[in-house]
Amino acid sequence: MVQKTLDDLFLAQLKDIYYAEKKIYRTLPKMAKATKVPELKQAFTAHREETQGHVERLEQVFEMIGKRAQTKPCEAINGIIAEGEETIEDFGETAAIDTGLVAAGQAVEHYEMARYGALIAWAKQLGMSKAAALLNETLQEEMKADKLLTEIGATKVDKMATAKMAA
Ligand SMILES: [Fe+2]
Numbered sequence: 126m127v128q129k130t131l132d133d134l135f136l137a138q139l140k141d142i143y144y145a146e147k148k149i150y151r152t153l154p155k156m157a158k159a160t161k162v163p164e165l166k167q168a169f170t171a172h173r174e175e176t177q178g179h180v181e182r183l184e185q186v187f188e189m190i191g192k193r194a195q196t197k198p199c200e201a202i203n204g205i206i207a208e209g210e211e212t213i214e215d216f217g218e219t220a221a222i223d224t225g226l227v228a229a230g231q232a233v234e235h236y237e238m239a240r241y242g243a244l245i246a247w248a249k250q251l252g253m254s255k256a257a258a259l260l261n262e263t264l265q266e267e268m269k270a271d272k273l274l275t276e277i278g279a280t281k282v283d284k285m286a287t288a289k290m291a292a
Contacts, residue, residue, distance in 0.1 A: 135247045136190070140197035142240045143183045147196060149233060150176045152206050156230065159213045162223045162285075164277050169230065172270045179263045186256045205232045223285070227278040234271040241267060 150173060157169035187194040209229030216222045241264040248257035 131247055131251060132190075135244065135251060136192060137197065138240060138244055138247075139183065139186060140195050141199045142237070142244065143180070143187075143194060144196035144199045145202035145237065145240070146176055146179045146183060148199070148202055148206060149237075150180065152209070155213065156209065156226055159217060160223050160226050162277070162281055164281050165223055165226060168270070168273050168277060169226075172230075175266050175270070179266070182259050182263050186259060189253065189256050201236060202233070205229075205236055208232070220285070223282040224278060227274050227282055230274050231271055234267050234274065237267045238264060238271065 153169050153173040153176065157166045157173070160166050160169070184194045209226070209232070212225040212229055213222070216225050241260055245257050245260045245264060248254070248260060
């Protein structure tokens with residue numbers, strides 16, 4: 126049996142999140158298009174720009190460990206995004222769509238936060254403090270995006286959905 130190490134796990138998960146970030150980058154415009162709430166549209170659009178930076182940071186980390194930047198299909202993010210697309214299909218014309226989009230966006234952010242949290246811990250264990258710092262910059266942006274979605278949900282979206290549904 127081939128012995129695998131934490132380095133291998135780090136690389137495997139790096140490829141996984143690299144795939145996920147690229148997929149998220151392609152999906153965010155659909156989410157921005159699906160909402161009529163300006164704050165939410167803006168949040169998705171701004172996060173897409175940040176996501177471009179996340180892709181670039183990952184490429185820097187690949188370079189730091191002397192590996193070619195390569196994706197590995199991530200079934201988890203494919204599933205989360207497919208659910209979001211299903212929400213758009215099923216609720217796109219209803220008052221509930223925006224709160225559905227907030228939830229879909231948060232599912233994506235939470236997945237990323239879990240992955241980056243682990244990658245940062247492993248990078249530190251492997252003595253790669255520069256990579257850990259770089260990945261942490263991205264983690265902070267994911268956390269900020271998640272928090273913004275919570276705020277938009279609470280102040281701009283949820284009440285609106287309830288009001289319309291009650292009417
Ligand atoms: Fe990201």
